[in-house]
Amino acid sequence: xxxxxxxxxxxxxxxxxxxxxxxxxxxxxxxxxxxxxxxxxxxxxxxxxxxxxxxxxxxxxxxxxxxxxxxxxxxxxxxxxxxxxxxxxxxxxxxxxxxxxxxxxxxxxxxxxxxxxxxxxxxxxxxxxxxxxxxxxxxxxxxxxxxxxxxxxxxxxxxxxxxxxxxxxxxxxxxxxxxxxxxxxxxxxxxxxxxxxxxxxxxxxxxxxxxxxxxxxxxxxxxxxxxxxxxxxxxxxxxxxxxxxxxx
Amino acid sequence: xxxxxxxxxxxxxxxxxxxxxxxxxxxxxxxxxxxxxxxxxxxxxxxxxxxxxxxxxxxxxxxxxxxxxxxxxxxxxxxxxxxxxxxxxxxxxxxxxxxxxxxxxxxxxxxxxxxxxxxxxxxxxxxxxxxxxxxxxxxxxxxxxxxxxxxxxxxxxxxxxxxxxxxxxxxxxxxxxxxxxxxxxxxxxxxxxxxxxxxxxxxxxxxxxxxxxxxxxxxxxxxxxxxxxxxxxxxxxxxxxxxxxxxxxxxxxxxxxxxxxxxxxxxxxxxxxxxxxxxxxxxxxxxxxxxxxxxxxxxxxxxxxxxxxxxxxxxxxxxxxxxxxxxxxxxxxxxxxxxxxxxxxxxxxxxxxxxxxxxxxxxxxxxxxxxxxxxxxxxxxxxxxxxxxxxxxxxxxxxxxxxxxxxxxxxxxxxxxxxxxxxxxxxxxxxxxxxxxxxxxxxxxxx
Numbered sequence: 001x002x003x004x005x006x007x008x009x010x011x012x013x014x015x016x017x018x019x020x021x022x023x024x025x026x027x028x029x030x031x032x033x034x035x036x037x038x039x040x041x042x043x044x045x046x047x048x049x050x051x052x053x054x055x056x057x058x059x060x061x062x063x064x065x066x067x068x069x070x071x072x073x074x075x076x077x078x079x080x081x082x083x084x085x086x087x088x089x090x091x092x093x094x095x096x097x098x099x100x101x102x103x104x105x106x107x108x109x110x111x112x113x114x115x116x117x118x119x120x121x122x123x124x125x126x127x128x129x130x131x132x133x134x135x136x137x138x139x140x141x142x143x144x145x146x147x148x149x150x151x152x153x154x155x156x157x158x159x160x161x162x163x164x165x166x167x168x169x170x171x172x173x174x175x176x177x178x179x180x181x182x183x184x185x186x187x188x189x190x191x192x193x194x195x196x197x198x199x200x201x202x203x204x205x206x207x208x209x210x211x212x213x214x215x216x217x218x219x220x221x222x223x224x225x226x227x228x229x230x231x232x233x234x235x236x237x238x239x240x241x242x243x244x245x246x247x248x
Numbered sequence: 249x250x251x252x253x254x255x256x257x258x259x260x261x262x263x264x265x266x267x268x269x270x271x272x273x274x275x276x277x278x279x280x281x282x283x284x285x286x287x288x289x290x291x292x293x294x295x296x297x298x299x300x301x302x303x304x305x306x307x308x309x310x311x312x313x314x315x316x317x318x319x320x321x322x323x324x325x326x327x328x329x330x331x332x333x334x335x336x337x338x339x340x341x342x343x344x345x346x347x348x349x350x351x352x353x354x355x356x357x358x359x360x361x362x363x364x365x366x367x368x369x370x371x372x373x374x375x376x377x378x379x380x381x382x383x384x385x386x387x388x389x390x391x392x393x394x395x396x397x398x399x400x401x402x403x404x405x406x407x408x409x410x411x412x413x414x415x416x417x418x419x420x421x422x423x424x425x426x427x428x429x430x431x432x433x434x435x436x437x438x439x440x441x442x443x444x445x446x447x448x449x450x451x452x453x454x455x456x457x458x459x460x461x462x463x464x465x466x467x468x469x470x471x472x473x474x475x476x477x478x479x480x481x482x483x484x485x486x487x488x489x490x491x492x493x494x495x496x497x498x499x500x501x502x503x504x505x506x507x508x509x510x511x512x513x514x515x516x517x518x519x520x521x522x523x524x525x526x527x528x529x530x531x532x533x534x535x536x537x538x539x540x541x542x543x544x545x546x547x548x549x550x551x552x553x554x555x556x557x558x559x560x561x562x563x564x565x566x567x568x569x570x571x572x573x574x575x576x577x578x579x580x581x582x583x584x585x586x587x588x589x590x591x592x593x594x595x596x597x598x599x600x601x602x603x604x605x606x607x608x609x610x611x612x613x614x615x616x617x618x619x620x621x622x623x624x625x626x627x628x629x630x631x632x633x634x635x636x637x638x639x640x641x642x643x644x645x646x647x648x649x650x651x652x653x654x655x656x657x658x659x660x661x662x663x664x665x666x667x668x669x670x671x672x673x674x675x676x677x678x679x680x681x682x683x684x685x686x687x688x689x690x691x692x693x694x695x
Contacts, residue, residue: 048637049636049637050633051629051633071636071642072633072636072637073636073638073639073641073642073645075637076636076637076638076639077639081638082637084634084637087634088628088630088631089631090628090631090634090649090652091655092649092651092652092653092654092656093635093648093649093652097648098635098638098640098648101640101644101648102635102638102639102640105639105640105641105644106639109639141652142634158638162638162639
């Protein structure tokens with residue numbers, strides 16, 4: 001589904017990703033771990049086309065297409081979704097209006113007609129229940145005055161609405177208490193399909209107790225230095241990163 | 249300016265002809281003021297960016313004796329404000345037109361032509377007409393009073409409430425360069441309530457039309473008044489207005505000024521909070537692109553203790569447009585416990601548009617709460633990216649954010665139907681689909 005080959009990414013003068021390779025197949029859950037500053041968030045931002053980053057080399061192929069040639073909105077419609085680490089507040093744009101526009105843009109991309117108001121509300125209610133998002137929140141401005149947990153739940157709610165093929169969760173667990181984490185994880189697990197895939201970026205094993213990864217990668221200094229099964233995450237939790245880094 | 253002075257001295261009889269003698273009796277004094285003061289020019293600090301003298305240099309023609317109003321506006325004009333159940337009035341080229349005007353006002357209320365008001369209520373007319381405007385040494389007001397042909401009056405006596413919004417639609421139906429002088433006089437005696445919506449319409453094909461408009465608002469004690477101005481005009485329109493409000497104790501006046509499209513617009517709002525516990529809400533919004541120029545100047549005078557004002561002006565500029573905001577709040581000596589808050593927020597959508605903002609507070613009392621804030625900037629890139637990352641194309645995302653930016657001004661409107669209508673109009677405006685109201689377009693093809 002996703003093939004990243006020898007990806008080099010800079011911001012300003014600084015090179016952050018220095019030849020990253022990664023392959024994700026349908027049905028898989030990948031965890032990307034690594035110490036602070038290793039390039040995890042850069043990877044997620046580059047996948048959704050954040051304009052601040054410059055791609056200086058390599059390629060990203062998503063479902064056979066050159067992802068780097070697509071603007072962010074097209075990547076979204078093609079099935080890529082990022083749950084942001086720090087969701088932005090947008091005063092004056094209500095969640096419901098935002099999602100109606102987004103869902104209908106996705107439908108347009110697929111050659112479908114826009115959802116009727118009634119069908120849209122039905123869909124929204126169903127997905128809201130999924131992540132236990134407060135009914136009133138959807139009528140409020142996007143993320144404005146939301147608590148940390150509500151913001152993350154709102155991300156997963158959007159993910160449920162847009163049903164992406166490839167979801168990237170960028171430290172979705174940070175700032176969440178145990179209950180919120182459980183709700184978010186349950187939402188994520190319910191969205192799991194054999195034809196979809198997920199990249200979970202996290203610092204901690206904690207989230208991986210709820211979302212079981214098939215493959216765990218360690219990202220360090222802009223490169224993946226170790227790839228293994230779920231047991232690697234447990235080992236990292238016990239031993240930290242030092243033993244891996246020293247070998248590099 | 250000379251052409252207007254010559255016109256007055258040579259054609260005085262013709263100017264007076266279609267008007268009430270009482271109205272005519274104000275001209276000479278106003279003419280003297282105009283001759284002395286002239287039009288405000290760019291050498292005065294408040295008029296740095298809008299040179300009225302320069303704008304009116306051209307020899308504009310006047311509409312005298314009800315010329316050019318032989319149309320039935322309610323037949324050709326459909327202002328489709330959904331859910332706005334209003335008393336509808338029309339002003340064509342400055343003249344009040346009494347076609348199918350609402351008849352269901354309480355009998356003690358007067359809602360109609362300025363000339364008719366002068367004939368029917370001479371005492372009230374003399375008491376209020378030109379009372380505030382005439383006291384200022386202001387060339388534009390004096391010019392208007394000198395040449396004025398007609399106008400609109402809403403008189404609501406003590407404790408009478410008009411529930412329905414009164415809607416006054418200004419139509420310029422001219423075929424040549426013309427100057428239209430408009431006048432609105434609002435008298436609300438103590439305990440009265442009313443809502444007035446004034447719409448300006450002009451279409452792209454119109455030749456250059458200059459409009460002067462003087463509004464005088466007298467709000468008695470415990471009055472509640474909503475006064476909303478909505479301009480949807482064209483690049484050939486010049487709009488120069490002075491609005492003066494005088495508020496007695498515990499009165500509440502909401503002024504909304506919304507410029508959806510314009511050529512060159514200069515609006516002055518001067519509010520005197522003369523009585524204790526009077527409240528003013530002054531909310532403005534301006535959308536300008538191409539080479540449009542919108543200048544709003546406000547002056548709120550806190551003359552008594554315990555009065556409050558809230559002021560919010562938002563501009564959305566694009567292309568080569570220029571926005572100007574001058575906001576002054578004065579807390580006079582003795583105006584203790586004044587609460588005054590002013591905010592001005594501006595969104596720049598292009599490299600070449602410009603915003604000039606001058607917020608000012610002058611405080612002569614020592615126990616007040618006052619603040620002002622101004623920001624001018626571009627759209628939030630992070631918000632824009634967030635919307636795009638969910639599949640929304642950039643153009644659409646820009647539109648959503650611009651629309652959201654105008655939200656709080658629209659929410660401040662108390663005329664419910666108007667809120668919905670405006671949301672629609674603003675969206676159309678940002679999509680570039682708003683040339684002007686459909687009704688006016690029909691008018692254009694007929695005249």
